[in-house]
Amino acid sequence: MKCLLLLLLLTFLLAHETGADDIIGGKESRPHSRPYMAFLEMKLGNEWDYCGGFLIRSDFVMTAAHCVGDPITVILGAHNIRKPEETWQILKVRHQFRHPEYNAERLLNDIMLLKLEKKANMTTAVGTLPLPSTFNSVLPENECLAAGWGRTGPKPPGSDTLQEVELTLMNPSDCKDFGYFDVRSQLCVGNPNLRKAVFRGDSGGPLVCSGVAQGIVSRGNNNTKPPSVFTRIAYYNFWINQILKAN
Numbered sequence: 001m002k003c004l005l006l007l008l009l010l011t012f013l014l015a016h017e018t019g020a021d022d023i024i025g026g027k028e029s030r031p032h033s034r035p036y037m038a039f040l041e042m043k044l045g046n047e048w049d050y051c052g053g054f055l056i057r058s059d060f061v062m063t064a065a066h067c068v069g070d071p072i073t074v075i076l077g078a079h080n081i082r083k084p085e086e087t088w089q090i091l092k093v094r095h096q097f098r099h100p101e102y103n104a105e106r107l108l109n110d111i112m113l114l115k116l117e118k119k120a121n122m123t124t125a126v127g128t129l130p131l132p133s134t135f136n137s138v139l140p141e142n143e144c145l146a147a148g149w150g151r152t153g154p155k156p157p158g159s160d161t162l163q164e165v166e167l168t169l170m171n172p173s174d175c176k177d178f179g180y181f182d183v184r185s186q187l188c189v190g191n192p193n194l195r196k197a198v199f200r201g202d203s204g205g206p207l208v209c210s211g212v213a214q215g216i217v218s219r220g221n222n223n224t225k226p227p228s229v230f231t232r233i234a235y236y237n238f239w240i241n242q243i244l245k246a247n
């Protein structure tokens with residue numbers, strides 16, 4: 001079984017109201033308009049799996065701790081992941097910094113930093129995403145953006161091209177069915193009251209609010225309905241800064 005929990009949410013309008021099967025709220029990203037996005041290929045046993053991630057420094061990628069594998073290869077500057085382009089930068093991971101209190105069973109502290117073997121070149125297709133400052137907080141009803149190459153149906157493979165969707169930040173109480181929801185270290189994301197269908201995207205991808213990375217795709221429901229749980233990045237600022245400074 002795949003241990004990845006893949007989730008991104010797309011909103012569908014009722015087909016009979018629109019007269020078409022338009023997907024509302026989720027779409028293919030304009031190529032290279034999200035230059036911080038990283039595609040992670042991970043070797044686990046004899047299999048390869050994949051996750052999303054995002055560049056936070058020229059030599060550091062952030063992702064989810066449950067993206068398990070060794071080695072991990074990072075592809076930056078990609079849009080269609082099956083169509084190599086000159087914008088691509090393929091880098092090996094030198095060291096994986098999984099959060100020391102990562103709890104795989106409850107998916108708590110689901111955050112990991114990947115030190116790349118060398119610096120990525122900053123280009124129009126490759127750039128970093130800012131992290132939240134310590135006192136910055138995101139509030140329910142904020143609209144944020146998630147992106148990924150995740151599956152668009154129950155079976156692999158994922159989407160060839162990067163997809164993105166706008167998601168609403170919810171109140172913690174909307175995630176009470178998850179059992180282990182921790183308001184300090186997690187975000188509850190995606191309006192459960194709208195008619196929605198789930199788009200499966202890569203774990204480890206960012207939740208971007210006003211141009212800042214506030215969350216990491218962590219955990220979904222097994223009934224494919226929103227909301228889902230994201231790691232709250234600001235809670236980990238001290239740990240993140242320690243590692244970035246020392247490496």
Ligand SMILES: *[C@@H]1O[C@H](CO)[C@@H](O)[C@H](O)[C@H]1NC(C)=O
Nearest residue numbers: 088089090091118119120121
């Ligand atoms: C960055 O650019 C230099 C010079 O063009 C090149 O040698 C190097 O391989 C590039 N780095 C990556 C990660 O692609």
Ligand SMILES: *[C@@H]1O[C@H](CO)[C@@H](O)[C@H](O)[C@H]1NC(C)=O
Nearest residue numbers: 177178179220221222223224
């Ligand atoms: C997953 O599905 C099972 C069986 O339908 C259900 O009992 C359980 O509560 C579900 N878990 C979540 C997190 O939705």
